[in-house]
Amino acid sequence: xxxxxxxxxxxxxxxxxxxxxxxxxxxxxxxxxxxxxxxxxxxxxxxxxxxxxxxxxxxxxxxxxxxxxxxxxxxxxxxxxxxxxxxxxxxxxxxxxxxxxxxxxxxxxxxxxxxxxxxxxxxxxxxxxxxxxxxxxxxxxxxxxxxxxxxxxxxxxxxxxxxxxxxxxxxxxxxxxxxxxxxxxxxxxxxxxxxxxxxxxxxxxxxxxxxxxxxxxxxxxxxxxxxxxxxxxxxxxxxxxxxxxxxxxxxxxxxxxxxxxxxxxxxxxxxxxxxxxxxxxxxxxxxxxxx
Amino acid sequence: xxxxxxxxxxxxxxxxxxxxxxxxxxxxxxxxxxxxxxxxxxxxxxxxxxxxxxxxxxxxxxxxxxxxxxxxxxxxxxxxxxxxxxxxxxxxxxxxxxxxxxxxxxxxxxxxxxxxxxxxxxxxxxxxxxxxxxxxxxxxxxxxxxxxxxxxxxxxxxxxxxxxxxxxxxxxxxxxxxxxxxxxxxxxxxxxxxxxxxxxxxxxxxxxxxxxxxxxxxxxxxxxxxxxxxxxxxxxxxxxxxxxxxxxxxxxxxxxxxxxxxxxxxxxxxxxxxxxxxxxxxxxxxxxxxxxxxxxxxxxxxxxxxxxxxxxxxxxxxxxxxxxxxxxxxxxxxxxxxxxxxxxxxxxxxxxxxxxxxxxxxxxxxxxxxxxxxxxxxxxxxxxxxxxxx
Amino acid sequence: xxxxxxxxxxxxxxxxxxxxxxxxxxxxxxxxxxxxxxxxxxxxxxxxxxxxxxxxxxxxxxxxxxxxxxxxxxxxxxxxxxxxx
Numbered sequence: 001x002x003x004x005x006x007x008x009x010x011x012x013x014x015x016x017x018x019x020x021x022x023x024x025x026x027x028x029x030x031x032x033x034x035x036x037x038x039x040x041x042x043x044x045x046x047x048x049x050x051x052x053x054x055x056x057x058x059x060x061x062x063x064x065x066x067x068x069x070x071x072x073x074x075x076x077x078x079x080x081x082x083x084x085x086x087x088x089x090x091x092x093x094x095x096x097x098x099x100x101x102x103x104x105x106x107x108x109x110x111x112x113x114x115x116x117x118x119x120x121x122x123x124x125x126x127x128x129x130x131x132x133x134x135x136x137x138x139x140x141x142x143x144x145x146x147x148x149x150x151x152x153x154x155x156x157x158x159x160x161x162x163x164x165x166x167x168x169x170x171x172x173x174x175x176x177x178x179x180x181x182x183x184x185x186x187x188x189x190x191x192x193x194x195x196x197x198x199x200x201x202x203x204x205x206x207x208x209x210x211x212x213x214x215x216x217x218x219x220x221x222x223x224x225x226x227x228x229x230x231x232x233x234x235x236x237x238x239x240x241x242x243x244x245x246x247x248x249x250x251x252x253x254x255x256x257x258x259x260x261x262x263x264x265x266x267x268x269x270x271x272x273x274x275x276x277x278x279x280x281x282x283x284x285x286x287x288x289x290x291x
Numbered sequence: 292x293x294x295x296x297x298x299x300x301x302x303x304x305x306x307x308x309x310x311x312x313x314x315x316x317x318x319x320x321x322x323x324x325x326x327x328x329x330x331x332x333x334x335x336x337x338x339x340x341x342x343x344x345x346x347x348x349x350x351x352x353x354x355x356x357x358x359x360x361x362x363x364x365x366x367x368x369x370x371x372x373x374x375x376x377x378x379x380x381x382x383x384x385x386x387x388x389x390x391x392x393x394x395x396x397x398x399x400x401x402x403x404x405x406x407x408x409x410x411x412x413x414x415x416x417x418x419x420x421x422x423x424x425x426x427x428x429x430x431x432x433x434x435x436x437x438x439x440x441x442x443x444x445x446x447x448x449x450x451x452x453x454x455x456x457x458x459x460x461x462x463x464x465x466x467x468x469x470x471x472x473x474x475x476x477x478x479x480x481x482x483x484x485x486x487x488x489x490x491x492x493x494x495x496x497x498x499x500x501x502x503x504x505x506x507x508x509x510x511x512x513x514x515x516x517x518x519x520x521x522x523x524x525x526x527x528x529x530x531x532x533x534x535x536x537x538x539x540x541x542x543x544x545x546x547x548x549x550x551x552x553x554x555x556x557x558x559x560x561x562x563x564x565x566x567x568x569x570x571x572x573x574x575x576x577x578x579x580x581x582x583x584x585x586x587x588x589x590x591x592x593x594x595x596x597x598x599x600x601x602x603x604x605x606x607x608x609x610x611x612x613x614x615x616x617x618x619x620x621x622x623x624x625x626x627x628x629x630x631x632x633x634x635x636x637x638x639x640x641x642x643x644x645x646x647x648x649x650x651x652x653x654x655x656x657x658x659x660x661x662x663x664x665x666x667x668x669x670x671x672x673x674x675x676x677x678x679x680x681x
Numbered sequence: 682x683x684x685x686x687x688x689x690x691x692x693x694x695x696x697x698x699x700x701x702x703x704x705x706x707x708x709x710x711x712x713x714x715x716x717x718x719x720x721x722x723x724x725x726x727x728x729x730x731x732x733x734x735x736x737x738x739x740x741x742x743x744x745x746x747x748x749x750x751x752x753x754x755x756x757x758x759x760x761x762x763x764x765x766x
Contacts, residue, residue: 003728005728006728007695007696007727007729007740007742008695008696008697008700009695009698009727010700012745013703013704013745013747013748014745014747014748014749015726018726018727019724019749022726030490033490035356045695046495046498046499047498047501047695047698048498048499048501048504048690049498049682049684049685049688049690050498050690050694050695050698051495051498051690051691051695052693053495053692054692054693055493056488056489056493056494056495056692057493057495057496058356058359058488058495058496058497059496059497060355060386061352061378061379064348064349064352064355064379066349067344067349067352067353067356068353068355068356069356070344070352070353071314071342071352071353071355071356071357071359071360071362071364072357072359072360072488073356074340074353074356074357075312075340075356075357075358075360075361076360077340078339078340078357079311079362081360081489084489084490084491085490102345103345103352105345106345106346110343110344180724206747213747213749214748214749214751214752214761215752216726216747216749217724217749217753218752385687386687386688387686387687448687486686486687493692494692495689495691495692496687496688496689496690497688498688498690500688504684508684508688511686
C-alpha cells in the first residue's frame with residue numbers, strides 16, 4: 001500500500017500523532033483534500049520546502065480548520081469537482097476542542113460533507129505541554145502543574161464527541177491508535193457517509209505524557225482497557241457499537257506516565273486516583289464497556 | 292441608469308463576476324449587501340455556494356479554503372467583523388489567494404458606534420491586502436469587477452479589499468449604471484489559478500517557514516504589491532475603454548493643476564470636497580483635490596507628482612493612530628519629506644461625525660494661513676471637536 | 682532553489698530528511714521468529730517497516746529507533762540494540 005504520509009517528518013521518536021496520521025490516510029485513501037490547523041502534526045509534517053503529505057493538504061491557522069475545510073468542500077461543489085476528492089480535517093485537541101470549537105460547531109451545523117478528525121493527545125504539545133479542554137482530570141501539564149496545593153488538572157476532559165453528536169450529525173466515533181484496524185475501518189466508513197462526521201482518535205504523546213517512546217501503543221491500549229478512553233460509534237445520535245473490555249484498574253494506566261506521577265507520590269493522591277476511577281466507572285456504565 | 296441602494300449596486304457587481312463561493316456573516320452596516328446576495332441566491336439569480344458562517348473569522352477562512360481549491364470567492368464585512376478577521380487577512384495574503392472583499396467602513400468599539408469612519412480598514416493596512424477606496428456607489432460597484440482582474444493577475448495574486456463608507460454609501464440611493472453581464476464576461480475571464488488543492492497534483496499549502504526563508508516570502512508579497520500598482524492603473528484604463536467610466540488609477544485629481552492648497556482624502560468625503568472646491572474656486576481660491584483610490588500599495592510617486600507644485604497639502608483622516616496622528620497623514624508626509632509643500636493633518640469624521648462643506652473651508656483656511664506664515668503650527672489636529680464636553 | 686508563490690510545497694518531499702541519524706537504539710528483526718503479522722509496519726510512526734515476501738524489513742535511513750515495533754511485536758522477533766555509529 002502506498003505510503004501517503006512520508007518519512008523524514010520531524011515527529012519525536014514514537015510519535016502518536018504521526019501514527020494517527022498514517023492510519024487516517026490508510027483509511028481515507030489518496031483521493032482526499034486534507035486540512036490541518038496549527039499544531040504538532042502541522043509543524044512536524046511541513047517544514048518548507050518539504051512536506052510529508054502525499055495528499056493535497058492545507059494549513060491556514062489554529063482555530064479555523066473546520067471553516068477552511070468547509071470552503072474546500074463548497075468550492076469542490078461549486079466547481080463541479082465534488083467527485084474528485086473527499087474533504088478531511090485532521091486536527092489536534094487544542095485546535096479542535098478549545099480554540100476551534102465554535103468553528104467546528106459551525107461546520108457540523110451547516111452540514112458540510114467533511115470528515116473532521118481530532119487526534120487527541122490531551123494537551124498543547126507543540127507549544128510545550130500546556131493543558132487543553134481535552135486534558136484529563138489529574139494530569140500535570142506546564143499550565144496545570146501539580147504543586148504543593150495542586151494535583152494537576154482540576155477539571156474533567158471535555159466530552160467533545162457528545163457535543164458533536166448533539167448537532168444531529170450522521171456519524172460520530174472514537175478510536176485509538178492502539179487499535180489500528182479499527183481506526184482505518186472507521187475513517188473508511190466515515191468518508192463514505194454523506195454529511196459532517198466527527199472522529200476523535202486517542203494518540204498518546206511520549207514527550208508530553210512522559211513515557212518511553214517504545215510504549216506509545218501500550219499506553220493507548222491501557223487508556224482503553226481502563227475505560228478512561230471509551231471506544232464507540234454513534235450513528236444518527238444512537239450508539240451503534242462499543243469496544244467491550246476486560247477492565248483494568250486506572251492505576252495501571254496512571255502509574256506508567258510522568259504526568260500522573262504526583263498522584264502516587266503526594267499525600268492525598270489516593271483520593272485523586274479514586275476520583276479518576278470514578279470517571280472510568282462512569283464511562284464503563286454509560287457505554288456498557290465491561291465484558 | 293437605475294436609482295438603487297449602494298449595497299445593491301455592489302451585490303449586482305458581485306453577481307456579474309460569477310463568484311463560485313461567497314461566505315459572510317451579517318454586521319451593520321454591511322447587512323444590505325449580504326441580504327441582497329442571499330435574495331439573489333434564493334431566487335436562483337446567482338448560482339454559487341453561499342456559506343452562512345458563524346463568524347467573520349470563519350467567513351474569511353471559508354474563502355481561504357475555497358480560493359485555495361480554485362474558486363473565485365467574495366465576502367463583505369465591516370468594523371468589529373473586520374477586526375475579528377484580522378488574523379485570517381494576513382493568512383490569505385501570505386497564501387497568495389485572490390479573494391475580493393467589500394470592506395464597509397465603520398468605527399470600532401469602545402464606545403460601540405455603528406457609523407462611518409475608516410479606522411477598520413486602516414487597521415488592516417499591513418495585512419498584505421490591496422486596499423482600494425470608493426468615492427460613491429458607482430465606484431464601489433465597478434471596483435468589484437476591477438478588483439478580480441487585479442487580484443487574479445498572475446503577476447499579483449493578492450487579495451483585494453474595497454473600502455466603502457458605511458451608511459453614507461451602503462444605505463444611500465444613487466443613480467447607478469450596472470455593467471451588462473456579457474461585457475463583464477468579456478472583461479473578466481474565468482479565474483485560472485496557478486496552483487490549487489487537487490489530488491491530481493497533491494501540493495502542500497501553508498507549510499512552516501523558518502528564519503532562513505521567511506523574510507524572502509514577505510519580500511515576495513511586497514514585490515507583488517509593487518507590481519500591482521501598474522496593474523491597478525491598467526485595469527482602470529481598460530475598464531474605461533470597456534464601460535466608459537474612469538475614476539483615476541492609483542489616485543485621481545480635481546482642480547489640482549494650479550492649486551496652491553491641495554486636499555488629500557479618500558472615500559465618500561470626496562464628493563463633499565469637490566463641492567467645496569467649486570465654491571472656493573468661485574471665490575478665486577486656488578484649491579484642488581487628490582483622491583487616494585488605492586491606499587495599499589501606497590501611491591507615493593503619484594502623490595508626489597500631483598503635489599509637487601502646491602504650497603500646502605491638507606490631509607483628511609477618518610482614522611487615527613492613537614497617540615500619534617492620522618495614518619494617511621503619516622504616509623503623505625513620508626512621501627513629501629524634503630520635497631514638497633507644507634503638510635497639515637486633520638482627524639475628522641470619526642464614528643460618523645458629519646464632514647460638511649464648511650469643515651472643508653475651515654481646513655483650507657488653515658492651510659492658507661500656513662502658506663502665509665511659511666510654517667505649520669499644529670501638525671495634526673482634531674476637527675470640529677466639542678471642547679465643551681471635554 | 683527558487684521560492685514558490687505562497688510557499689507551496691511538493692508532496693512527500695520530507696524524504697530528503699534522513700531521520701535515521703536520530704537513532705540511539707536500532708531494531709533488528711529476527712526473520713526466523715517473525716510470523717508476518719505486520720503490526721510493526723502498522724504501528725511504525727515513520728511508516729518505514731515494509732513487507733517483503735511475507736516478512737518485514739526496516740528502512741534504517743528513516744527509523745528513529747523509537748522501539749514501538751519491538752515493544753508491540755507479538756512474537757518477540759524484534760530486538761533493540763545500541764546503535765553503532
